[in-house]
Amino acid sequence: MAKSKFIEANEKIAEGAVKGYKKIEDGVVKGFNKVTDKCVEYLFAREGESVEDAKKRLSANNHKTKD
Numbered sequence: 001m002a003k004s005k006f007i008e009a010n011e012k013i014a015e016g017a018v019k020g021y022k023k024i025e026d027g028v029v030k031g032f033n034k035v036t037d038k039c040v041e042y043l044f045a046r047e048g049e050s051v052e053d054a055k056k057r058l059s060a061n062n063h064k065t066k067d
Contacts (some may be wrong), residue, residue: 037051045054 006022041051044058
């Protein structure tokens with residue numbers, strides 16, 4: 001059974017909307033990660049400590065306080 005032209009057009013529009021949403025979502029997540037990395041670096045990292053190490057240390061301290 002052949003698809004209607006309306007169904008095909010609707011599917012193309014839906015694919016375009018999803019692709020656009022994914023691009024926006026990826027941009028927002030990348031921007032958020034940059035901001036949090038800068039905040040961790042400025043506020044919580046000790047001298048000579050990398051951002052990744054500071055995040056691990058903060059995460060470990062957070063798990064200890066929840067128990």
